[in-house]
Every structure is written in structure tokens, then in C-alpha cells.
Amino acid sequence: MKKNIKYLFIALLTLSFDSYTQAIDPSILSQLSPEQIEIAKEVYAGKNSTDILVEELPVLDESLTVRDSVEDSNKIPGKKYGYDFFSLTPTSLSAVGDLPLPNDYKISLRDQFTVILSGSKDAIFNLNVKLDGTILFPELGAISVAGLSLQEVKDKLSILIEQSYIGVNIDISIQNLSAKKITIVGAVKTPGTYLINPFSTITGALAYSGGISEIGSLRDIKLIRKNKESYSFDLYDLLIRGDRSKDLTIEAGDTLLVNAASQFVDISGEVKRPAVYEIKEGETLEDAIDFALGFNRIANKSNISVSFLDLKEGSIVKKNINNLDHSLQNALAIQVFNYVSEDNSDIQVIGAVEQPGFYDLKKYKNLEDLIANLKFVDVYPWLGVLEQFDEDRLLKSTVLFSLNDPSTYKDIELMTNSKVYFADIYNRSIAASSERTNSLISDYQLLINHKQGSFRMPVYGKFNVSSFVDLLGLDMSDVDNKATYISPLEDIVINDNYKNMQFNAQKYHTISFKSPANNLISVQITGAVEFPGTYVLNNNSTIQDLYQLVGEFKSQAYLKGISLTREVIRQRQLKSIQISRDSLNKAMLMSVQKGENIGDIGLIQGLSETIDPDNLGRLAGDFSPDSPSSLDTMLFNGDTIFVPKNPNSVIIIGEVLNPVAIKHTKKMTLQSAINGAGGFQEYADKRKVYVIKANGVVQKSSKNIFVQNFNLEPGDTIVVPRKIISQNPAIQALVPYTNILSDLAFSAAALDNLSSN
Numbered sequence: 001m002k003k004n005i006k007y008l009f010i011a012l013l014t015l016s017f018d019s020y021t022q023a024i025d026p027s028i029l030s031q032l033s034p035e036q037i038e039i040a041k042e043v044y045a046g047k048n049s050t051d052i053l054v055e056e057l058p059v060l061d062e063s064l065t066v067r068d069s070v071e072d073s074n075k076i077p078g079k080k081y082g083y084d085f086f087s088l089t090p091t092s093l094s095a096v097g098d099l100p101l102p103n104d105y106k107i108s109l110r111d112q113f114t115v116i117l118s119g120s121k122d123a124i125f126n127l128n129v130k131l132d133g134t135i136l137f138p139e140l141g142a143i144s145v146a147g148l149s150l151q152e153v154k155d156k157l158s159i160l161i162e163q164s165y166i167g168v169n170i171d172i173s174i175q176n177l178s179a180k181k182i183t184i185v186g187a188v189k190t191p192g193t194y195l196i197n198p199f200s201t202i203t204g205a206l207a208y209s210g211g212i213s214e215i216g217s218l219r220d221i222k223l224i225r226k227n228k229e230s231y232s233f234d235l236y237d238l239l240i241r242g243d244r245s246k247d248l249t250i251e252a253g254d255t256l257l258v259n260a261a262s263q264f265v266d267i268s269g270e271v272k273r274p275a276v277y278e279i280k281e282g283e284t285l286e287d288a289i290d291f292a293l294g295f296n297r298i299a300n301k302s303n304i305s306v307s308f309l310d311l312k313e314g315s316i317v318k319k320n321i322n323n324l325d326h327s328l329q330n331a332l333a334i335q336v337f338n339y340v341s342e343d344n345s346d347i348q349v350i351g352a353v354e355q356p357g358f359y360d361l362k363k364y365k366n367l368e369d370l371i372a373n374l375k376f377v378d379v380y381p382w383l384g385v386l387e388q389f390d391e392d393r394l395l396k397s398t399v400l401f402s403l404n405d406p407s408t409y410k411d412i413e414l415m416t417n418s419k420v421y422f423a424d425i426y427n428r429s430i431a432a433s434s435e436r437t438n439s440l441i442s443d444y445q446l447l448i449n450h451k452q453g454s455f456r457m458p459v460y461g462k463f464n465v466s467s468f469v470d471l472l473g474l475d476m477s478d479v480d481n482k483a484t485y486i487s488p489l490e491d492i493v494i495n496d497n498y499k500n501m502q503f504n505a506q507k508y509h510t511i512s513f514k515s516p517a518n519n520l521i522s523v524q525i526t527g528a529v530e531f532p533g534t535y536v537l538n539n540n541s542t543i544q545d546l547y548q549l550v551g552e553f554k555s556q557a558y559l560k561g562i563s564l565t566r567e568v569i570r571q572r573q574l575k576s577i578q579i580s581r582d583s584l585n586k587a588m589l590m591s592v593q594k595g596e597n598i599g600d601i602g603l604i605q606g607l608s609e610t611i612d613p614d615n616l617g618r619l620a621g622d623f624s625p626d627s628p629s630s631l632d633t634m635l636f637n638g639d640t641i642f643v644p645k646n647p648n649s650v651i652i653i654g655e656v657l658n659p660v661a662i663k664h665t666k667k668m669t670l671q672s673a674i675n676g677a678g679g680f681q682e683y684a685d686k687r688k689v690y691v692i693k694a695n696g697v698v699q700k701s702s703k704n705i706f707v708q709n710f711n712l713e714p715g716d717t718i719v720v721p722r723k724i725i726s727q728n729p730a731i732q733a734l735v736p737y738t739n740i741l742s743d744l745a746f747s748a749a750a751l752d753n754l755s756s757n
Helices: 002-014 034-044 054-063 083-088 150-164 202-209 235-239 285-291 367-372 435-443 465-472 543-550 567-594 599-608 628-632 670-676 729-733 735-755
Strands: 112-119 123-128 134-137 141-144 168-176 180-186 192-196 216-224 230-233 255-260 264-269 275-278 299-310 315-321 331-338 347-351 357-359 379-390 395-401 418-424 445-450 453-458 462-464 482-487 492-497 502-504 510-513 521-527 533-537 563-565 640-643 649-654 660-663 690-692 698-700 717-720
Touching (some): 112 150, 123 134, 141 150, 150 168, 180 202, 216 235, 285 331, 395 435, 445 465, 462 465, 510 533, 521 543, 543 628, 563 567, 567 735, 660 670, 690 735
Parallel strands (some): 347 418, 445 510
Antiparallel strands (some): 112 123, 180 192, 216 255, 299 315, 462 502, 482 510, 521 533, 563 640, 690 698
8 A cells, every 4th residue: 555655646746736636536645644745735836846756755654654553573571671761752743843943953855944134135035945955045046955054054045145135134044844854773663764853862763663672772772874974872871870962863864773682681689670681791790780770778789699691501500799890791680689687676776875775666756755765874965866768768868966956856757777876975976887977977077276186076956165165175274265166158257255156057167266375377268169268277287187177179170270379478479579670670771871772671571560469479389189289288377279160271471473372182282382372473482481380380391392292281371481682781680580570470370360260
């Protein structure tokens, strides 16, 4: 019947639209789709019937057929993961109208443009892309557009209009999008050639073929472009990891090839999602467990059985494996066993109580009820911990509470196998089983800076600072009662008598006492850190100590470029600038009186006027976390740490034609960077070119800058100094001063460029 429809359709294209209904039996005509009838109308309206290729006609029939159900002749019994993903994927041919159309959209046959001319000529045209890939533009003729991007078509038409008319503006948009014709082959349920939605991705396109057969690979899907470029797509990236970055948008003429899967492994037992998973070469037992969403709570990770196919003996061999790095080559099945006897004890109480051990969950309504029935021994009351696991929701949780603040443990429900920890007043530590719990306790430590040392007190809920002073027995005889409390999360800095201080505990908070013995310092940290601000530390603190107090850096932080500026260095540099300026001023005055030309020095003196004092005072070095410099460098009062964001460019300044920032590439060299800035100016001192690294360290070039292999990195600044040309001994004596000014100016400019990214 499809063959008959094909010939019928050809016949329609050779008849007038008004007469074809008289030549064709209505019972056969009714089998044509509305889309095929529309094509016949368009052909009669002006398209050449020879543009319709016979071999294309069955394509329309295949792609526009509604498939209520598609049988998979290759179906394999068993629950294989991921193959039902395509069952609910829509296969509409119509593009969603309110989606923005990108400029890189490739024009296809039967797309429709709307072209608006304004100015000296006003007109609106609706232009269809014909089957020969052209649009017929009135007065301009046929213009080839198929395969071009939307932006390329806009540029092409704009140029033609500009050449053909005077004072005419053009606006171009796409009114209707045509379906994309692609081919889907390999291990799919119904291979063939299809018309698909123009916005379809690989996964959406596969749904038109009914999805992947269960002998097909979800992890080895090839997208082959018309230009033979090939892309691989692993559906597990989307289904398991939520990553669809490689789920590319389909273009007209693409081919999707689904290869056969090479290996399946059946995972059963104590995993969260037992199923049959596809395994790629080189993957391990740990990968398979990750596919199954990990172990259940009662899984025995040291008792895993894996069945392997022994190709030599032609038999199946079972092995007990406890090494998750074990290869799964030739593996058939994985079974994860549980512990022989699961611990079903109700509540375990650990720590500073009279009777530690297990308590019957049925006897207590909630945590408040349990605490009321416990007898404590030397308990540390400012922090307790409850660890629980919700088996129904598979949710592990940690609850901090304080015996001194009943509101922190009121109405908290207890679950089976909960653990409750209490610290004692002597070591104030809790040996929790969870890393998350230990991290949370660490976050809520109150750092107390006192002349007797620094103390970290875990605390949750409401607390009085004076209580910790009493507990620690701190000597307050020569300590100022006025203390400084800092809570970076709330951006709070409070100076008050410590006896009046009562707070609700926050993460990363500190309290500092001043006395003649400790001389606390104040340090500022800005930039890409989670909690920027001013911090008070002991006067023997290092940069690393500050990092531990500040907490996390932001994801975009450029740790290699961290800068430390110090007031004493800034003052020294300002003094050097003033001395150099005074010396140059004297020399210029004397030279003017003698009628001498000192233009080069005058330029450098002018450069010094642009120096921003805020960008002076930098101490160069690698101050990234845990670096030797951050561990050894002591902080001074008033120091400022700046953490820049990741840069992506290299700056070229000085004697080049166009001082500029250039996007960094791995192949960038000094020569290519300077060429990108227009090359050297006439008086550039090529032998003294140097690089200021992002951390402030200077790398000098050799006599020939193009011989030395510099490792340029993002955030670096290339400096091309000016050559002083003068035979006057008085001028030559001033060169050291000019070098000081130019070096400080370039150094300040480099820091300014890094901080402005």
C-alpha cells in the first residue's frame, strides 16, 4: 500500500490541484496525510515537480505515521536499566513557538522567512526555502540559503539589499520551521529515515524510531554529521549523572548509529536500584555499584559475589570480591549480600552519661523525653549530637543541640538505630561516626583569642561568653573587659564588655580579648572568599591561620594570584616614588635652564603620576592555601589579602602600539602576545622585557625574548619598558630613578588589572 501511495503522490505533483481529485479514487486519496496534500499544493503553486525526489517520498510516510505501539523483535527478557526512557518521549514535528531561535540554527528545506524592508522601500515578504535550497526574493532572484546558519543568511541578505537599494533597512526572522530529515540505524526498534522536530536532541530523535532495542547500547550512540564529523553520546551520563552536555541538537542530514552492547551485568542484592546495567571496557565494580545508586545501609561491602564467564573452560565462575577496583571484564552478575545479623538496637547513647548504652525507643516520645531521663556525668552542656537514618526516605541526618538551650532539642523525633553523643567538660570532643557530623561540629566552634592562647569551643544554640571564660579559667586580671565578637555569616562585629555578651551560635564566629601580652592584629581579606571582611588574630598568626578562620574560597577563586599588601611596604614604595620624582624634577629644571632635551625622562615622570597608592605595598609570592609561603609568612596588623577571580587573559603594557588584554591560550608565547598588541614601539627596550606573574613574582627575559621559553599563564602581565636614549652623563645618572618609577607603575597596573577581572 505504501508503494501505491508513493506513485499516487507523484501523480498528484504532475496534476493541477483542482483536477487531481477527479483523477484519483477518493478511497486512495483518503490515505494521504495532510502534510502530503500540502506539499502537493505547494508544488502546483509554483515549484518544479522535478525538485521532488522519488526516493524521498517514503520518508514522509514513515515519519508521519502514528505509532501506538512498536514491538521490539530483539527484546531480551529481564529488567534492563534505561531502555524504557524513550517510551514517553514526545515525537511532535511542530517546533514550540516561544523558544528563542539561536543564530547558529541551520536553515533547512521548507523553512519560511519573513523579510521586512523599510526606509525608501517598504515591503513584507514571506519566503519559503524551496526543495533546491533557495528562496525566491522579488527583484533579486533565487538566493541559496539551505545549510547556512540563520546569522549567515541575515548577513547575506543584508549585503544584497545594500547593493541593490539605497536607504533600505532589512529585518529578517523565521516564521515557520520545517522538520529535520535524519536517518536512524543500528540497534533501534524501527530503523529508517525520519522527519523530526527541529529542536530535537539525540535522545529526542531516537524516540522517533521507537527507542533503542534491548540488544542495543545506551552507551555507544554515534551522531554522524553530513560532513562526516562524528560524536559519541553515553546515555548513562544523562540518566545517572544528569549531564546532558553531549546530548547534541540534531541537524538536517544527520545519521544516528546505535551500536550493539558488548556486555551487561545483573546487579542484585543490597543495592538501592537492582537492575541489569551495561558495562563498558575498563569499568570496575565500583562503577557498577554507582550505577545502582550505591549500597543499602545493611550491605556487607566485604561480601560481594561476582559471576565471571571463563572463556577457556566454557564455564561460569563465582568469586567473592571486596575490592571495588576489581575489573568487570567478562562479568555476568553481581550480588551484594547483607550482614548475617543486622544491629536492630533502638537508641545508642554515647559519652558523658551515667549509663551509656542502648535505650528502648518505645519508652521515649522524642529527644527531649530521652534527655529528661538521662543522668549526666561531667557533661559539656553546650553541644550534643544526634545522628539518624530514615530508612523510608533513605536520608541520613545530623542534629546539633545544646543542653543549655532546650529549644534546640524540643520536638525532635527519634528513629530506630539513632545515636546520641555527649561530650565531657575535659576534652570537649565527640567521636562521631560521620564525617559530615565532624565537619558540622568544626564549623560551629567558637574561636576564643586570649593572651593565654587560642581555644576552640564547640557550641550550638544560645550561650554567654562569660560562661566559657569561667570554664577555661582565663586570667582576666590584665585583660580589657571590652572584647570583639565577629560573626562573618551575619556580617556582625560587636565591641562590648564580654560579661554582657550573649549570642545564638553561628558558623565561624570568634571572640577576641585585648591585653598587653597578646597584641592582637586586625587583617582584612577581600575578593573570591565566602566570608570576606576584617578578622582579628593573634600577632603570631600566619596567612594559613587566616585561611582556616575564613573558611571556604569561592569556586571561581584564582588561588595562584592571591596578593598580600602591607602598609610598611606601601609607605616604603611611596617614599621611593617621592625621592625619584624630586630627583627627576631637579634634573628637568637644570636641563631646561641649559636648553637640554630630556623628553624620555619626562615621559617616565608622567607615567609615575598614574600610580594608584592603593595598588602599592604588594609582597610578591605564592600565597595559595597550604603553600610554603602561606604557612611561613606572618601577618602584620593592617595587612590586606585579596583573592582574585579566575582570569582568562594576559595583559601587555608599556612600549607597544596598543596596550591591551589578550585572551590566554596554551600556545601563547611572548612573541605572539606582543604581536597581538601591535608589536614594539620605536623606543621599546626589547632586551629588558619582563613578565609580572599573577602572584607578583617578576620573570625577566634573556637578551632575545624570543629564545627564552616563558610559561605564560592567565593573569600574567607582560611589561615592555622604554629605552632611555641619551649620551648626557647627568641623564644617565638618573636612570635608576626612572627604573624605580616605571617598575612601580607597571607593578601597580598589573595588580589593578588582576583585581578588576
